[in-house]
Each structure stands twice: as C-alpha cells, then as structure tokens.
Amino acid sequence: MITMNDIVREGHPALRKISEPVQLPLSAEDKKTLEDMLEFLQNSQDDDIAEKYDLRSGVGIAAPQLGINKRMFALHLTDDKDKLYSYGLVNPKIVSHSVELNHLEGGEGCLSVDREIEGEVPRYSRVTIEGYTMDNEKIRLRLRGLPSIAFQHELDHLDGIMFYDRIEEESN
Numbered sequence: 001m002i003t004m005n006d007i008v009r010e011g012h013p014a015l016r017k018i019s020e021p022v023q024l025p026l027s028a029e030d031k032k033t034l035e036d037m038l039e040f041l042q043n044s045q046d047d048d049i050a051e052k053y054d055l056r057s058g059v060g061i062a063a064p065q066l067g068i069n070k071r072m073f074a075l076h077l078t079d080d081k082d083k084l085y086s087y088g089l090v091n092p093k094i095v096s097h098s099v100e101l102n103h104l105e106g107g108e109g110c111l112s113v114d115r116e117i118e119g120e121v122p123r124y125s126r127v128t129i130e131g132y133t134m135d136n137e138k139i140r141l142r143l144r145g146l147p148s149i150a151f152q153h154e155l156d157h158l159d160g161i162m163f164y165d166r167i168e169e170e171s172n
C-alpha cells in the first residue's frame with residue numbers, strides 16, 4: 001500500500017518534469033499503480049486507516065508525486081451534492097472550460113508540500129475533461145466545484161506546475 005513515505009516532496013525533480021503520455025491499453029504495472037493511488041486516497045479518508053498509517057487525508061494524487069512521470073492521476077472526493085467522484089484517469093485533458101474563475105477559500109495545499117502557503121489559486125470554475133479510465137474506456141466529464149479544482153490541481157502536476165506557481169505576486 002502507498003503511505004506518506006512514498007510521496008515525493010518539494011525539491012524532488014519529478015515534480016517539475018512534464019510527464020509522458022501513458023501507453024494504452026494500460027500495462028498491468030500502470031493499472032496496478034493507478035489502483036494503488038486510488039486505494040491511498042480511500043485509505044487516507046478512512047479515520048482508522050489514516051490514523052494507523054499516519055496518512056494525510058487526500059482527495060487527489062498524481063503519478064509524479066510517486067516519482068513516476070506518467071500522465072495519470074487518481075481522484076476520490078464528493079462534491080457539494082454528495083456525488084462521489086472516484087477515478088483513476090489516464091492521459092487526462094481539459095477540452096473546454098468556463099471563462100469564470102473560482103478558487104478554494106483559504107487557498108490550496110498539496111500532499112507534496114509540507115508547509116502552509118497563503119494565497120488564492122485561480123482555477124476555471126467549470127471544466128469539460130476527457131481521458132481514459134483504468135479499464136481503457138474513454139471518458140468525458142463536466143466538472144465544477146471541488147472536483148473541477150482538484151482535477152486542475154492534479155493536471156498541473158502532470159505538467160510540473162505547483163499550486164503556488166499560480167498565486168499572483170503581491171501587487172504593491
């Protein structure tokens with residue numbers, strides 16, 4: 001199982017690389033990695049398992065955070081209507097987005113960042129995304145709210161972008 005020790009932190013080169021598209025159909029190894037990533041998120045949101053293994057409660061994790069520069073990430077979260085979004089996504093991309101921007105109140109954090117960083121992180125309010133599931137099926141989703149923000153945060157990891165890169169500098 002994945003624990004916090006498997007997650008690379010700021011300064012690790014994998015977090016600043018552009019990740020490579022994943023060969024489809026998924027190899028057994030890539031599928032296993034993605035399943036392990038989804039399992040980590042589920043474990044991290046289970047109070048007993050999270051406490052036992054000292055896991056930070058994660059809603060998303062990208063392969064580069066495991067030192068694997070492949071274009072895949074996992075999401076496991078519920079939106080404000082309690083709809084569950086639980087996916088392993090391969091070669092994900094935004095196909096269209098709102099002009100309107102949104103941000104998490106209080107800013108963002110990251111499983112690979114062990115410090116608090118203040119500042120709003122601007123994200124598209126709504127995105128239409130495409131990608132492939134762990135079963136090699138093409139998927140298209142319309143996301144808003146936390147699912148939309150989390151998707152954009154994870155997609156940035158595949159392009160070597162950290163959330164704080166998007167916080168505008170103090171305008172004096």
Ligand SMILES: CC(C)(C)[C@H](NC(=O)Nc1cc(F)cc(F)c1)C(=O)N(CC(=O)NO)CC1CCCC1
Nearest residue numbers: 056057058059060061062108109110111149150153
């Ligand atoms: C880094 C951490 C703080 C653990 C963050 N969790 C999080 O934001 N949880 C959350 C947010 C809400 F708005 C409502 C709620 F119910 C729970 C997270 O998992 N990530 C994933 C990550 O680091 N992926 O690389 C960072 C988040 C920033 C924006 C969305 C994902």
Ligand SMILES: [Zn+2]
Nearest residue numbers: 109110111112
């Ligand atoms: Zn992150």
